[in-house]
Amino acid sequence: MKETIVNNTILALEKLKSTEKFSSEEWENRGLNSSEKSLCITLENSFNDLLTNLISANNTKKSDKEIENIFERHFKEIKSDELDTEEKEFVLDYFAEIATILNIRSINEKLNFWTYGIEAYDHEEVERKASEKILAEEKKRHEILSILCQKCKVQLETFILERDNEIPTFEFDIIKCIKCSELNILDKGCGIKRYRFLNYELIEELSKEEYDLPKALQRLEQLKMRIKATE
Structure with a gap:
């Protein structure tokens, strides 16, 4: 059963990797104009690197914690302050899709913090800034x-x-x-x-x-x- 889950995870990651995630068509599907080509290429390469590492980790049966660490490392490498709101949401949606494939619930909290510009969780700070x-x-x-x-x-x-x-x-x-x-x-x-x-x-x-x-x-x-x- 676990082997089947791992195989399904790998297939889903490979399918996402094979798509052109930041193509003009994908931007149009969101009702947006495409961002600069250089940024799209950078984001595409970044996500493909993440997906490659996750596929390898699943193939070699890394622990859930090791896989989560790979996800978080790539997540933190994205310079969110250099993205506008639409770009940030686009990127977040892909991270959320990958997190769903990996079945890592805890990462949703980190995604929310990044969305609202909060680096580390402090409830009082969350309430104040919000x-x-x-x-x-x-x-x-x-x-x-x-x-x-x-x-x-x-x-x-x-x-x-x-x-x-x-x-x-x-x-x-x-x-x-x-x-x-x-x-x-x-x-x-x-x-x-x-x-x-x-x-x-x-x-x-x-x-x-x-x-x-x-x-x-x-x-x-x-x-x-x-x-x-x-x-």
Whole structure:
């Protein structure tokens, strides 16, 4: 089973590597004009180097931690302050796609910090910068779904990057506040094609084919009780 997962991971990485990730067509698909050719070449080479190293690491059965370190090293080599907002989002989407292939949830937090210009996690600093500048700017550009953590009352925010009204609502999300670790339930609703989140991490997705809201809330309480039992 594990061998199959590794093989599927390698195939997905090789497929992404074989595509021209920063071609004019890809920029057009995002409704944007292509950036300078030199930048596109630099980004293309950088991602191909990352993908080559990840493919090699999976082939040689490196540990998850070693693979994550490779990802982070390349991630930190990107000079985000030299990219405009659209370029940064484009790059982040590819990092997020690779993280999904690798199944590294923890990297999502680092992606969010990079998005909002925060180098190291400090919750008070996150709140201050978000309220004063960063989130204010993002709110002008993106729709934001926000709920309060039931325990610490911090804003758990979902940035809607792209909508498609034909996409139905599939699931309830059980999410964990990164400030206090409290579990909360989130219903993003329908029509969401791409999104990024801040101040929480995804724990479990509950299909609406199996769960209505009462059942989802019951599952939430089960997980909370399980956590308490291990404390």
